[in-house]
């Protein structure tokens with residue numbers, strides 16, 4: 259066995275050779291790791307090849323559970339929403355709260371805008387007025403000279419919406435942007451936008467060079483060309499409402515009290531970033547799970563959502579509530595730049611399945627669905643937090659996880675669940691009771707049934 263943990267040309271190795279190399283160099287040559295990695299390969303080599311080619315240096319697949327949350331009534335249509343997530347309780351909460359709102363008219367989702375944005379960031383040396391006038395005179399060239407790139411998008415109803423030069427020299431001397439807005443229809447549009455921005459930068463450089471401006475004003479340093487994942491003009495709003503009196507389905511919980519506490523909880527998230535972060539994290543439990551299942555970029559969606567939550571200068575809740583004239587209204591307004599064509603959507607078999615399950619929505623419909631998942635999740639979290647507390651639901655899952663680890667059978671699970679229904683689920687106590695049921699005397703011994 260060699261001991262050379264650094265390597266050149268690793269990407270050129272076959273998958274087997276990569277596995278062998280990391281096993282030898284990092285895992286003491288232990289063959290069980292080779293078996294483990296290979297056991298996660300898909301049995302159909304064609305499907306495996308698709309996964310291999312999504313990224314570089316693929317050695318195996320990493321599973322996360324794929325669940326569904328039925329009973330989502332959104333704009334009068336019932337959806338069964340696919341969710342890819344590893345955290346317990348999220349799918350259960352989505353389903354439970356979807357059913358709750360189905361009985362109260364469901365979710366009303368509206369796409370407000372779908373504009374995407376990108377920038378050529380550059381340094382330039384001169385009076386902004388001259389730059390602005392110059393960009394005005396050459397603006398049509400940005401549209402004309404990119405027609406080969408925009409033709410298909412135009413046919414679908416999209417394309418470049420506007421181009422402006424922005425003065426950011428207040429942030430940094432000589433810093434300017436060519437800012438472009440786009441409609442990318444059902445595509446997330448990253449490649450489309452980035453290709454256009456790079457072309458714009460070339461046009462701008464060339465036109466400045468060939469202009470009658472002074473030598474100083476002809477000089478430009480292109481810093482970078484990139485879309486912005488912050489899309490405050492690609493917004494969806496989703497709302498639920500009901501009479502305050504109909505808010506509680508639990509005889510032990512008074513609807514009015516609940517509504518008031520719920521409102522306080524939102525208020526706390528609006529004034530206290532420590533809480534707002536957790537509050538919004540819960541929203542993204544729902545949103546990310548659908549974003550992942552539908553093959554979209556959850557890092558982009560999250561980054562954008564958090565920036566939007568800070569748009570006032572303070573990080574706040576993405577959801578809001580209003581209690582007026584006996585009516586409870588709860589809504590989310592969030593930017594969601596997602597696509598239903600391109601990227602993983604036509605490649606990943608499970609992503610294709612998710613789209614089919616949702617009735618092959620277009621991007622706007624998908625925005626409406628994802629917003630509802632986020633809103634349901636937040637309602638569920640706040641409902642638990644201001645009534646029973648969050649641990650009650652979590653403890654149920656925690657108990658089940660421990661029992662599964664122990665290999666408990668159905669009867670044992672029922673007995674132990676019943677025992678812990680009014681007690682704190684503590685790992686050692688569960689193991690001890692489990693051992694007792696199995697007739698094992700020694701405390702804390704975990705035994706597994708074959």
Ligand code: MEV
Pocket residue numbers: 345536537538539540541543639640643648
């Ligand atoms: C846990 O993943 C999410 C919650 O913490 C969200 C919240 O506190 O609102 C329950």
